[in-house]
Amino acid sequence: xxxxxxVIGGGGGGLxxxxxxxxxxxxxxxxxxxxxxxxxxxxxxxxxVHGKEIPSFEALFLAEKQAYVDAGIDVHYETxxxxxxxxxxxxxxxxxxxxxxxxxxISTGFVYADPGVPGAxxxxxxxxxxxxxxxxxxxxxxxxxxxxxxxxxxxGIEMVTALAHRxxxxxxxxxxxxxxxxxxxxxxxxxxxxxxxELGITMHxxxxxxxxxxxxxxxxxxxxTSGGTIDCDLVVVATHKQPNNALAxxxxxxxxxxxxxxxxxxxxxxxxxxxxxxxxxxxxxxxxSLPLQGLTGSHAYAQGKVAGANAAGGSRVYNSVYIPWxxxxxxxxxxxxxxxxxxxxxxxxxxxxxxxxxxxxxxxxPGVKKVKVKLLAEPGTLRLIGAQMIxxxxxxxxxxxxxxxxxxxxTLFDLATMENVYSPPIGALNEPIAVAAQNGVxxxxxx
Amino acid sequence: xxxxxxVIGGGGGGLxxxxxxxxxxxxxxxxxxxxxxxxxxxxxxxxxVHGKEIPSFEALFLAEKQAYVDAGIDVHYETxxxxxxxxxxxxxxxxxxxxxxxxxxISTGFVYADPGVPGAxxxxxxxxxxxxxxxxxxxxxxxxxxxxxxxxxxxGIEMVTALAHRxxxxxxxxxxxxxxxxxxxxxxxxxxxxxxxELGITMHxxxxxxxxxxxxxxxxxxxxTSGGTIDCDLVVVATHKQPNNALAxxxxxxxxxxxxxxxxxxxxxxxxxxxxxxxxxxxxxxxxSLPLQGLTGSHAYAQGKVAGANAAGGSRVYNSVYIPWxxxxxxxxxxxxxxxxxxxxxxxxxxxxxxxxxxxxxxxxPGVKKVKVKLLAEPGTLRLIGAQMIxxxxxxxxxxxxxxxxxxxxTLFDLATMENVYSPPIGALNEPIAVAAQNGVxxxxxx
Numbered sequence: 001x002x003x004x005x006x007v008i009g010g011g012g013g014g015l016x017x018x019x020x021x022x023x024x025x026x027x028x029x030x031x032x033x034x035x036x037x038x039x040x041x042x043x044x045x046x047x048x049v050h051g052k053e054i055p056s057f058e059a060l061f062l063a064e065k066q067a068y069v070d071a072g073i074d075v076h077y078e079t080x081x082x083x084x085x086x087x088x089x090x091x092x093x094x095x096x097x098x099x100x101x102x103x104x105x106i107s108t109g110f111v112y113a114d115p116g117v118p119g120a121x122x123x124x125x126x127x128x129x130x131x132x133x134x135x136x137x138x139x140x141x142x143x144x145x146x147x148x149x150x151x152x153x154x155x156g157i158e159m160v161t162a163l164a165h166r167x168x169x170x171x172x173x174x175x176x177x178x179x180x181x182x183x184x185x186x187x188x189x190x191x192x193x194x195x196x197x198e199l200g201i202t203m204h205x206x207x208x209x210x211x212x213x214x215x216x217x218x219x220x221x222x223x224x225t226s227g228g229t230i231d232c233d234l235v236v237v238a239t240h241k242q243p244n245n246a247l248a249x250x251x252x253x254x255x256x257x258x259x260x261x262x263x264x265x266x267x268x269x270x271x272x273x274x275x276x277x278x279x280x281x282x283x284x285x286x287x288x289s290l291p292l293q294g295l296t297g298s299h300a301y302a303q304g305k306v307a308g309a310n311a312a313g314g315s316r317v318y319n320s321v322y323i324p325w326x327x328x329x330x331x332x333x334x335x336x337x338x339x340x341x342x343x344x345x346x347x348x349x350x351x352x353x354x355x356x357x358x359x360x361x362x363x364x365x366p367g368v369k370k371v372k373v374k375l376l377a378e379p380g381t382l383r384l385i386g387a388q389m390i391x392x393x394x395x396x397x398x399x400x401x402x403x404x405x406x407x408x409x410x411t412l413f414d415l416a417t418m419e420n421v422y423s424p425p426i427g428a429l430n431e432p433i434a435v436a437a438q439n440g441v442x443x444x445x446x447x
Numbered sequence: 448x449x450x451x452x453x454v455i456g457g458g459g460g461g462l463x464x465x466x467x468x469x470x471x472x473x474x475x476x477x478x479x480x481x482x483x484x485x486x487x488x489x490x491x492x493x494x495x496v497h498g499k500e501i502p503s504f505e506a507l508f509l510a511e512k513q514a515y516v517d518a519g520i521d522v523h524y525e526t527x528x529x530x531x532x533x534x535x536x537x538x539x540x541x542x543x544x545x546x547x548x549x550x551x552x553i554s555t556g557f558v559y560a561d562p563g564v565p566g567a568x569x570x571x572x573x574x575x576x577x578x579x580x581x582x583x584x585x586x587x588x589x590x591x592x593x594x595x596x597x598x599x600x601x602x603g604i605e606m607v608t609a610l611a612h613r614x615x616x617x618x619x620x621x622x623x624x625x626x627x628x629x630x631x632x633x634x635x636x637x638x639x640x641x642x643x644x645e646l647g648i649t650m651h652x653x654x655x656x657x658x659x660x661x662x663x664x665x666x667x668x669x670x671x672t673s674g675g676t677i678d679c680d681l682v683v684v685a686t687h688k689q690p691n692n693a694l695a696x697x698x699x700x701x702x703x704x705x706x707x708x709x710x711x712x713x714x715x716x717x718x719x720x721x722x723x724x725x726x727x728x729x730x731x732x733x734x735x736s737l738p739l740q741g742l743t744g745s746h747a748y749a750q751g752k753v754a755g756a757n758a759a760g761g762s763r764v765y766n767s768v769y770i771p772w773x774x775x776x777x778x779x780x781x782x783x784x785x786x787x788x789x790x791x792x793x794x795x796x797x798x799x800x801x802x803x804x805x806x807x808x809x810x811x812x813p814g815v816k817k818v819k820v821k822l823l824a825e826p827g828t829l830r831l832i833g834a835q836m837i838x839x840x841x842x843x844x845x846x847x848x849x850x851x852x853x854x855x856x857x858t859l860f861d862l863a864t865m866e867n868v869y870s871p872p873i874g875a876l877n878e879p880i881a882v883a884a885q886n887g888v889x890x891x892x893x894x
Contacts, residue, residue: 012876045811045871053872059811298869298876319864326868333873364492364506396874397844400867401851407865410855417766418854420847421773422745424492425500426780427843429459429745 002029004100005311006091008081008247009107010034011043012297013278016304017105018073021312023305028312032068032075033093037132039068039075044297046134047155050141051162057135084251086271103273103311106248106261107304110241110279110294115150117224119212124220126236128155140234144168147234148223150209152179156238157192157329163236164199171230173204173223179329185340185374188390195330204230241294243280256282258293265317267307275311277303286320286407287338287385288347295323324403326396333395336374337403339386344376351376351385352447354412354440358432360393362424369393373436375402375412382412382444391432398433412437412444449476451547452758453538455528455694456554457481458490459744460725463751464552465520468759470752475759479515479522480540484579486515486522491744493581494602497588498609504582531698533718550720550758553695553708554751557688557726557741562597564671566659571667573683575602587681591615594681595670597656599626603685604639604776610683611646618677620651620670626776632787632821635837642777651677688741690727703729705740712764714754722758724750733767733854734785734832735794742770771850773843780842783821784850786833791823798823798832799894801859801887805879807840809871816840820883822849822859829859829891838879845880859884859891 005021005028007014018030032039040063048054068075080094084106090098112127114120126137146169149156156172157179163170174181178189193203208226212235215221222231243260254270256262260282267275278300282291299321306318326335344351354375361368369392376386387402389395405415415437421427452468452475454461465477479486487510495501515522527541531553537545559574561567573584593616596603603619604626610617621628625636640650655673659682662668669678690707701717703709707729714722725747729738746768753765773782791798801822808815816839823833834849836842852862862884868874 042809042811042871042876044869045809048812048871053813054811062810296869298867301876302866321866324866324868326873327870328872335868335873362489362492363509364489364501365495366500394841394844396868396870397841397848400865400874400878400880401844401848403867404848404852404857404861404865408855408857408861410851414851414855418847418851419749419768419771420745420850421771421782421843422491422743423774423843424489424495425775426773426782427847429489429748431847433847 002027003102003312005030005103005105005308006099006101007032007105007107007308008091009109009278010036010039010075011107011109011278011300013107013109013300013304013307014105015039016301017107017275017277017308017311019071020305020308022072024309024312024314026072030073031099032073033079033081034075034077035080036130037077041131042297043129043131046128046131047158047162049134050138050159051165053165057131057138060131081247084247086251086274089273101273103275105307105311106269106274106276106280107278108244108247108280111244112237113239113242115209115237115239117209117211119214119220122212122214122220123218124234125212126234128159128236128238141166141168144234146232147171147236148173148230148232149236149238150223151238151240152176152181153238153240154180154327156236157327159236159238160196160201161199161328161330164201169200171202171204171232173207173209173225173230175206175208177205183340183342184334185342185388188334188372188388191390192329192332192334195332199330241279243282243293245280248276248280256291258282258291260291260293266310266315267303267318268310275307277307284320286322288349289320292321292323295321296325322403322406324399326399332390333392334390335395335399336388337386337399338406339376340374340388341376344386349385350379352379352382352412352440352444354436354438354443356432356435356439358430358435359428360391361426362428365424371395371432373398373432375415375433375436375440377412377440379444382441384410384412384415402433412440416441449474450549450759452477452550452552452755453546453548454479454552454554454755455538456556456725457483457486457522458554458556458725458747460554460556460747460751460754461552462486463748464554464722464724464755464758466518467752467755469519471756471759471761473519477520479520480526480528481522481524482527483577484524488578489744490576490578493575493578494605494609496581497585497606498612500612504578504585507578528694531694533698533721536720548720550722552754552758553716553721553723553727554725555691555694555727558691559684560686560689562656562684562686564656564658566661566667569659569661569667570665571681572659573681575606575683575685588613588615591681593679594618594683595620595677595679596683596685597670598685598687599623600685600687601627601774603683604774606683606685607643607648608646608775608777611648616647618649618651618679620654620656620672620677622653622655624652630787630790631781632789632835635781635819635835638837639776639779639781642779646777688726690729690740692727695723695727703738705729705738707738707740713757713762714750714765715757722754724754731767733769736767739768739770742768743772769850769853771846773846779837780839781837782842782846783835784833784846785853786823787821787835788823791833796832797826799826799829799859799887799891801883801885801890803879803882803886805877805882806875807838808873809875812871818842818879820845820879822862822880822883822887824859824887826891829888831857831859831862849880859887863888
């Protein structure tokens, strides 16, 4: 009889798991449950449709529902799983009753942290997540004059720019002293924020959310903060992503310090018949074995493939993460890998710093952009422990490289002597990564 | 008394050497001799001014002559060095007589290979090199109707596109079966050449140059080839770059199989008081210790800094090269590192191949471009031995990464499990390098 692989969640992790299971065992009976109307769209694209960089929501759909039928994956849409019975290896599905599994993959994603303030039930509070909801909110954005974004994390950064592009008077409040304050170094943030000022965005740092204010008819009319009240007719609530762990917790599966499901290197949970992947679980950081949670869709998808393959009898391993990251922020791209100065300082980790401001093409070639690179390395060995960057192009590719460089133990000496492509339209004489490394080596000698 | 460091050549290598010497010994008396009117401009930018991508030649100048005066570097312009007397440590300088040195750096660059056919003395044969000449040729291009580019090497590829952008009917002849035939894999070349066809360029492959045809008044009126005569009113002679080794040969300095000056890892020649750098010397390839010659301006500059530093008493090392490379070709960027299939086949080197066609941003994000990645790895270990790529963006940064990956011995396993940035405007869910590596691992298992 075909083995039954059940996946809870239809996001990148869940669909990665379904595909991973089918790849290992094409005869497996693979069922995916999702509470939503759709699978296989890119929620990461929503802010850019709001900002009119992408012309329509339809573009965000990656595959037709028929594609999953053709792949032999049985997707149950708008279907909630209400509990897991580990002893009997069953789940309870609303409207379907009890469903058995041989292997279960939990990929229930994230929920936004509850802001925990009065007024959370008002109309006009937008939690960016589901595409059908986003389509409705997008129509409403045409009528919005003034908006407040709560928290300048990754989603908040994208939404701030999107609203400003939309011509909406945009404010952002955040308890940190600058954007992405728990991750981003202040010298990088400063440049981003200059470009926000150019876009007309008003920033309220070191500012705590106290409540949402009723406009008198049940909709939001303002945001109450530690710095006073900001009038508005829409709020984007972009609080931290937390693991959507309710099902796992209720089932008694082990949960880590971040609230994420604990998994081993095969993505298996504390129950040998249950795997987890994506935002619902936590993953050790490669530098320091810190548990991390709330990574990217790319991580979720890759974890899903491993979890699904193993759930179907495979033996794949998911490595510790070094988290190359990157995004557009204002008119810049920002990115990095592993630790910047803020994270290293918070962990009490000593480091040598190498910094360079370079350019992306020959100085005289049209479209040339600034590229600033900061490299952090372990004193003595000069082994790379992280990087942060801001620039106009090539940030994602450099972040990918530096993520591998941290993972493989490359040093500033390795990077200082790297060769680089020099061709006026695509690369400058001196690669900023190499110059930053040379400066770091010099700094370590004069220290 | 201050040591006398003499540099012959004012290109990237020579100026790198002058700066490298001053950095090690600020009191050194550093003199640079150049036959040209200028130093510190970017000859690599010339094709792009011809193609009107860059508005003027003035943009190509990197520094004022005063900058070298201020740095204590004495540049003698339009001054030819006619011989080196190693026994007495002197050189003979036209118009200056005998000049002594403590350390000498030879950075005399390249000459184009003599096409060795009749008609080489005609007017209308353009060898792209000197910026003052280029300014004159650029005016002439306004009157040119039809041009032939001889050889589709790196410069030929850039000039073909530049002439077509200029509205000139452009032909290219080359003895190889496709462009960059000794380096580029045919599947990559095919895509480039499709875009040349779109640009209206006529290609003549497997075609040997037989002579330049006189138009009856001492100017070129056509190119005689193994495939017939092509009428034209201008020829760009883009033959191979050969080491400009005449001074070194006459002085009895050891020369290698490529014609380049042999240097050790400190860039020292067979004479312990003489260093060399840039296109005049040959450098061992890291994969196979093959000597290579005719690399990039970035290599020349880096070699110059090492040669100059050591000439002034320093102790720096220049590593073997793995040659990340990249350029614009037609409407694409092409690039790679170390060996592609053509080079590996020519060397009889076995390899596992991993190929992926991916994209540079989210599929739905405006400006998304194709990125094709080919990875070659040693059978068994799957250690990376090279890469080739074609795409619309991010080729230079990926080539730099893969050059380091080859040098540091990374494997397809390492690249298959690399993390990558996923953010719709700047990076796709799946990085093409990772997918190519995954495909290579799969190919090695089914082999």
